[in-house]
Amino acid sequence: ILNVEQSPQSLHVQEGDSTNFTCSFPSSNFYALHWYRWETAKSPEALFVMTLNGDEKKKGRISATLNTKEGYSYLYIKGSQPEDSATYLCAGPGGGGGADGLTFGKGTHLIIQP
């Protein structure tokens, strides 16, 4: 089982501010790193799948970077809006490769305050 840790556990951000949070994972046997967005009363939705060291992906105001050598990924949100309020999860597949089940971190709960 992969050990995936996220910080902080929760975060309050003023509307319009930018923010970022961290996902840490073992750097050995790395296969892929996923980011998901999970809104209350809905199901998790994939944001990014990252596989290469130095990867940077972007979707609108949300972007993510990956450092596989040191075992971390950052998720950035620029100009936070109330609709960004959600729990953001990172996850990685087990040591057997991409088809193994994903192990999720406990998430960062983001609240955007108007």
Next chain:
Amino acid sequence: NAGVTQTPKFQVLKTGQSMTLQCAQDMNHNSMYWYRQDPGMGLRLIYYSASEGTTDKGEVPNGYNVSRLNKREFSLRLESAAPSQTSVYFCASSEWNRGRGAFFGQGTRLTVV
């Protein structure tokens, strides 16, 4: 395109009863998964199936069995439900070589009394 469909959405069981949670996907994915979500614990993997005909235990498999009926369907069975199995269950599917991440069903809220 329905994606991942789970049934039922809600269920109340008495301790000792059995039930099967159904999951089907229409995206031709090879991999399918069952997770449970508990407060403070996040999503924990119960079982997964990397391809039709194979199943493997995840982090919390005790008290559960699974069947990969065909490529589309992956069911989760509770043989003798216990209050500790009260949780929200999510089915998911993915195709790793497409690099798009997993797709989740809408969840089943199960209460065991």
